[in-house]
Amino acid sequence: MQYCLKSCLHENRGNFGRLIIHRSFTSSQLQTALRPFFFLCHPDLFGKFPEQRAINENSLKVLSAHLEALQRQYYPQASPPSLPFYLRSKDTSNPFRLVKVPLHNEKTTKSFVTQILQTCDLETTYVEKINSELKSPKRSTYSDYRQQHNNGVKYTVDNNEGQFSEEYDIFQIRVRKAKENENLEVFVRKNMDLAHIRTKALDDLREEVEKLRIKLENKLGLQQILYDCGWNYEHFRGCLKSLEKLYDLYGDDMTYLHNKTVIFSQFTGVGIDGQIHLYTGDVQNNWLDLIKHIPRQEVYLSTIPMYENTLSQVLLNIKIARRKFMPSTLAKNYSSHLSRVITNVLDYLSKNRYPETWPESLADYELVVESESGPLMISPTGQLITPSTCPGFLLVDFITRNMEEATIKKVAYDKNKYIEKDLHKACIENLRLNTLIKDDSISPDMMIDCMQRLLKIGNSKLKVNNLNINVTNYYSILSDGTVCIPWNFKNE
Numbered sequence: 001m002q003y004c005l006k007s008c009l010h011e012n013r014g015n016f017g018r019l020i021i022h023r024s025f026t027s028s029q030l031q032t033a034l035r036p037f038f039f040l041c042h043p044d045l046f047g048k049f050p051e052q053r054a055i056n057e058n059s060l061k062v063l064s065a066h067l068e069a070l071q072r073q074y075y076p077q078a079s080p081p082s083l084p085f086y087l088r089s090k091d092t093s094n095p096f097r098l099v100k101v102p103l104h105n106e107k108t109t110k111s112f113v114t115q116i117l118q119t120c121d122l123e124t125t126y127v128e129k130i131n132s133e134l135k136s137p138k139r140s141t142y143s144d145y146r147q148q149h150n151n152g153v154k155y156t157v158d159n160n161e162g163q164f165s166e167e168y169d170i171f172q173i174r175v176r177k178a179k180e181n182e183n184l185e186v187f188v189r190k191n192m193d194l195a196h197i198r199t200k201a202l203d204d205l206r207e208e209v210e211k212l213r214i215k216l217e218n219k220l221g222l223q224q225i226l227y228d229c230g231w232n233y234e235h236f237r238g239c240l241k242s243l244e245k246l247y248d249l250y251g252d253d254m255t256y257l258h259n260k261t262v263i264f265s266q267f268t269g270v271g272i273d274g275q276i277h278l279y280t281g282d283v284q285n286n287w288l289d290l291i292k293h294i295p296r297q298e299v300y301l302s303t304i305p306m307y308e309n310t311l312s313q314v315l316l317n318i319k320i321a322r323r324k325f326m327p328s329t330l331a332k333n334y335s336s337h338l339s340r341v342i343t344n345v346l347d348y349l350s351k352n353r354y355p356e357t358w359p360e361s362l363a364d365y366e367l368v369v370e371s372e373s374g375p376l377m378i379s380p381t382g383q384l385i386t387p388s389t390c391p392g393f394l395l396v397d398f399i400t401r402n403m404e405e406a407t408i409k410k411v412a413y414d415k416n417k418y419i420e421k422d423l424h425k426a427c428i429e430n431l432r433l434n435t436l437i438k439d440d441s442i443s444p445d446m447m448i449d450c451m452q453r454l455l456k457i458g459n460s461k462l463k464v465n466n467l468n469i470n471v472t473n474y475y476s477i478l479s480d481g482t483v484c485i486p487w488n489f490k491n492e
Contacts, residue, residue: 348392
């Protein structure tokens, strides 16, 4: 149940060596305090409800960043006003309920955690016992963090934590067994009728949404309207109607959207490519406030090329890129991330030289800069990915040690992307699919393996005509009829 906290502390472990704590709420206390909350909203508990699972995953990511900001004693400015969470319920007729956790009401970790628990109707006794006075800085190794769950404090969720723990373990075992034993053809035979019914049932709604989208694009002079959220077509229609109502009431202010791309997503602001993001959970006044101040927000867009060029020159002309499935980011935040990395590298170079093993130019390599909680890793496409908080010495060492692997992965990707494209076309034609997409977590080699085996089985056995297939890590039939299958499905 450490989903959120692991992300929160990710950047401070491994090669960074030690975690410096300057806070009244220790990591151990934070984990213990929020344990009941995680027992109710962990994404693994919503395997049969992919929409709710996706919402909880997205909300936990934002929550981890917000907690990290509070722990470091600075107040985040670009987060949404509230986060939606689905909590599991014992009521079989209503297996979950929706709550919205406010983000900007409390400005200390303790008060914010209390607010989370109160919003979810959970006990706050443990939090109330924690001393709120700031403690002197304490040094703790990451191994201490790994052992922090043994702090002797027990919590009660609905007066029966033992039952929840036991149920969760049983749930995990069942999920693993189901994944191991599920067979693609069996799944198809059992669920294709349901998939066809749901797909057909949404045809009229899809048509209505498409007409409304085109109508708004023409009214507002937009390049396009996109939907980047884990919810369904009905919610997309609701967002479109809210934007249309805003246009009817404040038509003059809507001129700032002319020739822009509008994306309904998880935050409100101007994205790094100039898109206008509108958070699907926001009130219309927040949308209007952003639209009125688009010129002010677009100032940050002009700084991005300058910062990217500077970072490229500092690192011997390395290409500053963005990964294909990079999380959406505010232009203001991305500009700050780039500036921070530049400062870190220049601090390193003020006392050190480039490694002797480096070539005269790094133009053949790509560097991707992400948020403070981002990973330090090599992507499947060969890109070097770094969080903005990575110290200069660590980034230089990371590049030095991974040049060869980055080259190998880049060459493989350049080859596989054409194979993937050809196989994708063959699957659409031979299996007679409407669409074939994949999750962000599915690499090209995984997708290639999956599509090759799909073609080997053939449409005569699968019978997936006129369906939408999403290659991911689990089996499911979504509310819109999309058929989710694992890339490494079994068929024997």
